[in-house]
Amino acid sequence: GVEITSLLKETGHVTLDPGYVNTGSCTSAITYIDGDAGILRYRGYPIGELAEKSNFLEVSYLLIYGSLPTQTQYEEFAGRVTRHTLLDEDLKNFFDGFPRDAHPMPVLSSAVSALSTFYQDSLDPFDPAQVEISTVRLLAKLPTIAAYAFKKTVGQPFLYPDNSLGYIENFLQMTFGLPAEPYEVDPIVAEALDLLFVLHADHEQNCSTSTVRLVGSSQANLFASISAGILALFGPLHGGANAAVLDMLEGIKADGGDVDHFVQRVKNKEKGVRLMGFGHRVYKNYDPRAAIIKKTADNILERLGQSDELLELAMKLEDVALHDDYFVERKLYPNVDFYTGLIYRAMGFPTKMFTVLFAIGRLPGWIAQWREMNNDPATKIGRPRQVYIGEPERPFVPIAQR
Numbered sequence: 001g002v003e004i005t006s007l008l009k010e011t012g013h014v015t016l017d018p019g020y021v022n023t024g025s026c027t028s029a030i031t032y033i034d035g036d037a038g039i040l041r042y043r044g045y046p047i048g049e050l051a052e053k054s055n056f057l058e059v060s061y062l063l064i065y066g067s068l069p070t071q072t073q074y075e076e077f078a079g080r081v082t083r084h085t086l087l088d089e090d091l092k093n094f095f096d097g098f099p100r101d102a103h104p105m106p107v108l109s110s111a112v113s114a115l116s117t118f119y120q121d122s123l124d125p126f127d128p129a130q131v132e133i134s135t136v137r138l139l140a141k142l143p144t145i146a147a148y149a150f151k152k153t154v155g156q157p158f159l160y161p162d163n164s165l166g167y168i169e170n171f172l173q174m175t176f177g178l179p180a181e182p183y184e185v186d187p188i189v190a191e192a193l194d195l196l197f198v199l200h201a202d203h204e205q206n207c208s209t210s211t212v213r214l215v216g217s218s219q220a221n222l223f224a225s226i227s228a229g230i231l232a233l234f235g236p237l238h239g240g241a242n243a244a245v246l247d248m249l250e251g252i253k254a255d256g257g258d259v260d261h262f263v264q265r266v267k268n269k270e271k272g273v274r275l276m277g278f279g280h281r282v283y284k285n286y287d288p289r290a291a292i293i294k295k296t297a298d299n300i301l302e303r304l305g306q307s308d309e310l311l312e313l314a315m316k317l318e319d320v321a322l323h324d325d326y327f328v329e330r331k332l333y334p335n336v337d338f339y340t341g342l343i344y345r346a347m348g349f350p351t352k353m354f355t356v357l358f359a360i361g362r363l364p365g366w367i368a369q370w371r372e373m374n375n376d377p378a379t380k381i382g383r384p385r386q387v388y389i390g391e392p393e394r395p396f397v398p399i400a401q402r
């Protein structure tokens with residue numbers, strides 16, 4: 001209001017934009033979003049087409065290097081990523097230090113941060129060869145780290161990566177396999193997980209990506225910057241929303257499945273009650289990723305032979321919300337997270353792992369954005385200003401006189 005306006009005048013040339021609703025922090029050639037039209041493109045390619053025709057490693061290459069790989073480039077890239085999946089044996093010890101019930105997201109972030117200590121040959125953010133090897137190491141090792149974070153919570157032994165398997169299959173086998181039992185990766189699960197990773201691979205300047213760029217703008221190395229991004233993704237308003245959706249659906253089910261009652265609580269703005277998986281800062285239309293995932297959820301649950309009561313609740317909830325003035329007026333539509341949790345659950349992942357899966361999917365985007373920032377001569381250290389609203393100058397009062 002008036003007070004802030006006068007404070008802004010006093011502060012000089014400062015724009016006050018809490019949450020950066022309308023402030024561009026960089027130029028970028030990676031991802032295009034038209035939130036009103038519900039359009040998302042990576043490097044110019046529509047997300048629907050990539051979802052249908054590409055795969056996660058190819059999309060990673062596209063995001064990071066700017067164009068689709070030739071067959072030879074693809075094989076060379078996939079081969080390099082495959083050869084770096086092992087973790088240093090000493091890094092494995094880290095997992096023993098965390099409590100059994102630790103959430104896997106901070107474990108993931110800590111292990112990624114620790115990569116800085118194991119690979120001191122890759123810390124110079126301006127040496128292209130070092131950035132390249134860090135890129136490959138991160139893409140290769142994050143699924144191994146994620147699988148070990150999971151194994152820790154269930155008290156099972158860590159499995160070494162099997163580099164005869166594909167990227168997704170290797171991750172699934174390290175997560176769900178046991179040394180004593182052969183584990184067959186279900187191709188339906190692998191295909192769906194690959195698709196979900198493609199849909200999560202980049203989303204321009206979201207909270208975690210902006211974090212990666214902000215940390216990286218201080219010339220922190222790639223591992224440190226991504227480790228920070230993982231923690232930004234941990235929050236329930238960002239990557240944590242996929243788990244929060246499932247908790248919300250479980251809660252509605254436990255309350256007797258009364259969707260209308262829950263929607264009323266959301267509309268009454270009860271503290272802490274939001275329709276999780278709905279709404280987006282940029283999309284004021286159906287999130288194109290949610291549209292693809294909704295089809296997949298239906299399909300995969302059917303193919304896995306699971307009828308899911310929670311999926312039915314989710315669809316009912318969506319239907320009620322899309323026809324309710326509260327949500328219509330505010331342009332609140334399902335976002336990418338509304339249906340992903342249901343799919344992850346059907347695949348056998350516990351809720352705590354959902355956001356970890358998001359992190360694996362988002363990794364190539366973070367890397368691409370960090371590299372773009374470092375190659376941009378216009379990059380400066382990120383350093384927002386503020387509008388001070390505290391006390392004016394006042395004299396210090398000795399403790400005995402307070």
Ligand code: ACO
Binds near residue numbers: 238266277
């Ligand atoms: N449920 C109920 N009301 C909502 C929701 C929701 N999910 N989202 C927004 N609103 C309402 C707000 O209360 C506000 O209403 P008001 O104008 O009467 O005060 C209005 O819609 C605008 O909402 P803001 O919070 O200002 O929107 P913002 O852009 O800041 O927030 C966000 C976007 C965080 C995604 C929000 O929609 C939300 O909290 N959604 C639920 C969490 C979620 O699904 N997050 C995942 C986002 S996608 C991702 O990170 C992958």
